[in-house]
Amino acid sequence: xxxxxxxxxxxxxxxxxxxxxxxxxxxxxxxxxxxxxxxxxxxxxxxxxxxxxxxxxxxxxxxxxxxxxxxxxxxxxxxxxxxxxxxxxxxxxxxxxxxxxxxxxxxxxxxxxxxxxxxxxxxxxxxxxxxxxxxxxxxxxxxxxxxxxxxxxxxxxxxxxxxxxxxxxxxxxxxxxxxxxxxxxxxxxxxxxxxxxxxxxxxxxxxxxxxxxxxxxxxxxxxxxxxxxxxxxxxxxxxxxxxxxxxxxxxxxxxxxxxxxxxxxxxxxxxxxxxxxxxxxxxxxxxxxxxxxxxxxxxxxxxxxxxxxxxxxxxxxxxxxxxxxxxxxxxxxxxxxxxxxxxxxxxxxxxxxxxxxxxxxxxxxxxxxxxxxxxxxxxxxxxxxxxxxxxxxxxxxxxxxxxxxxxxxxxxxxxxxxxxxxxxxxxxxxxxxxxxxxxxxxxxxxxxxxxxxxxxxxxxxxxxxxxxxxxxxxxxxxxxxxxxxxxxxxxxxxxxxxxxxxxxxxxxxxxxxxxxxxxxxxxxxxxxxxxxxxxxxxxxxxxxxxxxxxxxxxxxxxxxxxxxxxxxxxxxxxxxxxxxxxxxxxxxxxxxxxxxxxxxxxxxxxxxxxxxxxxxxxxxxxxxxxxxxxxxxxxxxxxxxxxxxxxxxxxxxxxxxxxxxxxxxxxxx
Numbered sequence: 270x271x272x273x274x275x276x277x278x279x280x281x282x283x284x285x286x287x288x289x290x291x292x293x294x295x296x297x298x299x300x301x302x303x304x305x306x307x308x309x310x311x312x313x314x315x316x317x318x319x320x321x322x323x324x325x326x327x328x329x330x331x332x333x334x335x336x337x338x339x340x341x342x343x344x345x346x347x348x349x350x351x352x353x354x355x356x357x358x359x360x361x362x363x364x365x366x367x368x369x370x371x372x373x374x375x376x377x378x379x380x381x382x383x384x385x386x387x388x389x390x391x392x393x394x395x396x397x398x399x400x401x402x403x404x405x406x407x408x409x410x411x412x413x414x415x416x417x418x419x420x421x422x423x424x425x426x427x428x429x430x431x432x433x434x435x436x437x438x439x440x441x442x443x444x445x446x447x448x449x450x451x452x453x454x455x456x457x458x459x460x461x462x463x464x465x466x467x468x469x470x471x472x473x474x475x476x477x478x479x480x481x482x483x484x485x486x487x488x489x490x491x492x493x494x495x496x497x498x499x500x501x502x503x504x505x506x507x508x509x510x511x512x513x514x515x516x517x518x519x520x521x522x523x524x525x526x527x528x529x530x531x532x533x534x535x536x537x538x539x540x541x542x543x544x545x546x547x548x549x550x551x552x553x554x555x556x557x558x559x560x561x562x563x564x565x566x567x568x569x570x571x572x573x574x575x576x577x578x579x580x581x582x583x584x585x586x587x588x589x590x591x592x593x594x595x596x597x598x599x600x601x602x603x604x605x606x607x608x609x610x611x612x613x614x615x616x617x618x619x620x621x622x623x624x625x626x627x628x629x630x631x632x633x634x635x636x637x638x639x640x641x642x643x644x645x646x647x648x649x650x651x652x653x654x655x656x657x658x659x660x661x662x663x664x665x666x667x668x669x670x671x672x673x674x675x676x677x678x679x680x681x682x683x684x685x686x687x688x689x690x691x692x693x694x695x696x697x698x699x700x701x702x703x704x705x706x707x708x709x710x711x712x713x714x715x716x717x718x719x720x721x722x723x724x725x726x727x728x729x730x731x732x733x734x735x736x737x738x739x740x741x742x743x744x745x746x747x748x749x750x751x752x753x754x755x756x757x758x759x760x761x762x763x764x765x766x767x768x769x770x771x772x773x774x775x776x777x778x779x780x781x782x783x784x785x786x787x788x789x790x791x792x793x794x795x796x797x798x799x800x801x802x803x804x805x806x807x808x809x810x811x812x813x814x815x816x817x818x819x820x821x822x823x824x825x826x827x828x829x830x831x832x833x834x835x836x837x838x839x840x841x842x843x844x845x846x847x848x849x850x851x852x853x854x855x856x857x858x859x860x861x862x863x864x865x866x867x868x869x870x871x872x873x874x875x876x877x878x879x880x881x882x883x884x885x886x887x888x889x890x891x892x893x894x895x896x897x898x899x900x901x902x903x904x905x906x907x908x909x910x911x912x913x914x915x916x917x918x919x920x921x922x923x924x925x926x927x928x929x930x931x932x933x934x935x936x937x938x
Contacts, residue, residue: 270296271353271475273344273373278319287343289374296325303332310337310536317341335531342477342538347517348460349475358527371469373476379469385499386774390507396485398508399450401548408569410548413541416568420580425558426591430670431766433516434597435590436553436562440514441486442586447579452487456547458515459497464767464877483510499774511548519555549576560587596650596670599769600663603871603888603923608730609656609664612703621729622697625737629721633713635678637751642674644747644757645740646707650765651731651884652740655706667706668766675710682715693724701728733887735870740883763878768886771876772921780922783915784930787893788864792932795858795865838903844910847892848902851909855896867892867913869920889924890916891931 275293279286297316301309313328317339324341338353345353356366408414427435437457444453461478462471471478482497520530550565562583566576601609611620646652653672658664681687692714701708709727716722732740743759750757823831835842851863871886872879879886894909928935 271344271349271369271373273349273476274325274340276324276344277322278343290322293322293324296327297323299326299328301328301330301335301337303330306330306333306335307534307536310534312536313337313339314536314538315540319343335533336528337535339535344477345475346460346477346479348462348478352473352475354526354528361527367473370473371471373474376469376471376474376476376478380502383498383502385502386776387499387503388775388777388779389773390483390500390503391778393483393485393507396452396454398510399448399453401511402448402575403548403567403570404572404575405570408567410545410567410569411541412537412539412543412545414568415545415565416573416576418564418566418573418576418580420562420564420584422560422562422584422587423558424555424560424587424591426670427560428519428555428558430591430596432518432555436516436560436587437484437486437514438597439583439587439590440551442488442589443579443583444486444512445488446582452485454510454512455484455486456481456510456513457484457497458513461498461501463498464764481513483507509546512551513547513549514551515553517552517554519557594669594671596653596668597766598657598665598667599654599766600773601656601666602769602772602885603921605656605666605730605885606664606923606925607889608885609658609703612728612730613658622700623727623729623732624693624696625725625727626693627723627725629723631719632715632721633748634752635676637748638713639674639676640751641744641747642676642711645743646672646674648743648759648762649740649883651736652709653706654731655708656703656730666769667704669706672707674707676713677710678713678715680715682717685716689722696724696726703728703730707731729885731885732883733871733885735872735886736883739881763882765882765884768876768879768882768884775921777926780919780926781930783919784922784927787912787916788891788927788931788933790932791862791864791893792934793860794933794937795854795860795863797854797857798859834906838906840906840910844906844913847913848894848906848909851892851894852896855894861895861897862893863896864891864893866890866924867916869917871920873920888920888922890920890922891924891927892916 270293272289274296275289275291276287277290279288299313309328309330313326316326317324319341324344326339328337328339329335330337340353359366437455440455441453444455445451459480459482461480462474480497480501482500545567548567548570551562552565553560553562555561562580564576564580608621650668653669654666655669656664657667696712708731709725712724712726714722714724746757746759749755831845832842835845838845847867850865854863854865855861866889869888869890871888872882876882892909892912894905894912900908
């Protein structure tokens with residue numbers, strides 16, 4: 270029996286608490302006559318007691334082969350029902366139950382140590398709250414007075430999307446039309462089974478993990494900026510919301526299952542006299558390929574015709590979104606805003622276009638090769654994004670539901686005079702159309718009977734260097750599956766979308782305070798005193814006209830000396846190199862207060878699965894070093910390493926924000 274069934278709830282001085290009892294006793298089990306099942310179901314539903322128990326009851330009608338199971342929502346959610354029905358069938362058949370996962374009590378203990386972000390919710394406090402156009406403000410809003418209108422849509426294409434986000438976007442469109450406001454507030458219900466840390470697994474844990482959190486929906490957009498877990502851990506100081514949305518997911522009965530949903534009503538799941546929290550509850554589910562949406566509204570406040578019109582507008586908005594090919598829209602990552610700005614600069618042809626070249630021993634099978642790349646694109650949302658920017662709103666990354674990797678095959682066996690360097694330059698000049706996914710392409714150039722060269726071109730906006738081997742390994746895995754029949758058997762890809770939403774949950778006020786302290790008093794960017802030949806190497810009249818690349822290889826004795834210095838000083842080799850660079854900038858700029866950019870991975874270890882996530886996560890942030898010589902070298906190294914550690918706690922801060930919090934003018938890089 271799940272531990273959640275032993276919970277009991279007490280209200281003391283206005284505060285509710287929950288605690289486990291040692292023994293919950295057997296589940297009450299009643300026999301029902303075949304008469305009025307609805308009345309009998311209502312009787313069973315009313316027999317729960319959250320203080321003394323039971324929180325679970327069951328009843329069986331043998332004549333009609335109907336089993337009624339009633340569990341209080343305080344101890345079970347939609348995911349839990351699937352677990353319980355699987356276990357019930359196994360127990361009925363005499364099979365062992367599947368192993369349980371992290372207990373509810375262990376999860377609660379871990380949640381008690383979790384530090385929620387308040388930044389997003391604090392920012393919402395100043396937003397205007399549009400009201401729904403009710404027929405009258407008078408009257409009550411009880412469960413008995415609620416009315417429900419159901420609409421359905423055959424939407425098989427919705428199954429392959431992040432359906433909840435797509436539906437929310439359509440709801441935002443419909444509510445915006447109804448209220449005549451571009452932005453509307455909705456309380457969103459989520460499953461709440463968030464990946465706090467890798468060692469917690471809630472996939473087969475029974476309990477109520479549901480989160481409810483407010484989201485501002487904007488007409489024509491579908492940005493879901495945050496997860497909902499944090500909101501339940503901070504005080505709700507926002508005005509009451511009037512609309513709720515809950516997507517239950519895809520409801521299917523396993524083939525051959527002993528249990529299937531019965532058509533009869535299961536009785537009132539809420540007491541008829543209870544006050545409802547919302548004026549309008551929108552609940553959606555997929556039954557196979559059919560979308561069902563229930564619009565439950567206050568019958569005393571709205572006419573059915575008004576709700577029917579909103580529901581029809583919702584379906585029309587959903588059809589438009591499904592036809593657009595857009596799965597969802599996301600805020601930009603920390604470095605993407607800067608990359609996007611420079612990528613749109615016409616003077617920088619090929620800016621941030623990355624090229625990866627590898628020589629292959631053999632010519633890939635065309636169909637298997639295409640299959641492999643397309644499977645990887647389908648697996649990672651970051652590979653299917655494009656970017657939209659207009660004057661009226663902030664830029665966003667748009668995730669396409671489907672994207673095929675463009676693959677071009679060329680045969681150079683009869684044209685050996687072709688220049689590879691010239692070909693790479695032509696490829697860079699092609700660039701990418703940033704509003705069309707995918708922002709990548711592959712070219713196979715056959716140069717001999719078995720010799721083939723692969724060029725993988727992609728925009729830096731979608732991938733960092735860490736991601737490249739992950740993508741290539743998966744392409745090889747799927748290629749072998751298609752060409753050789755070796756099963757890919759890859760684990761589910763970490764959720765890039767959840768990571769992007771987590772960025773918006775960072776405490777902006779805390780980050781601002783840190784960076785203002787770190788950069789206080791620094792107002793002039795370091796300028797290197799370049800030689801007279803600099804103009805011939807890409808700098809003219811202070812403007813960068815071109816870029817070059819120089820590589821310095823340290824001799825082994827020097828490398829060994831640097832490693833020894835790091836060990837003696839108890840710092841990393843990276844700290845030694847950063848300090849050396851700071852001293853060099855101080856010499857060549859003539860300034861002792863040095864600030865330069867350092868690249869960080871942008872992959873905090875506390876995010877589950879971050880090491881296998883594909884996307885652009887790196888960030889560039891300023892490191893400040895005092896090179897005045899007032900500290901011994903060993904002490905300076907310790908200070909630099911401490912500053913790097915402090916900076917790592919705010920490594921997800923966009924560089925454009927950090928620049929704005931400093932005294933360096935925006936006109937200076």
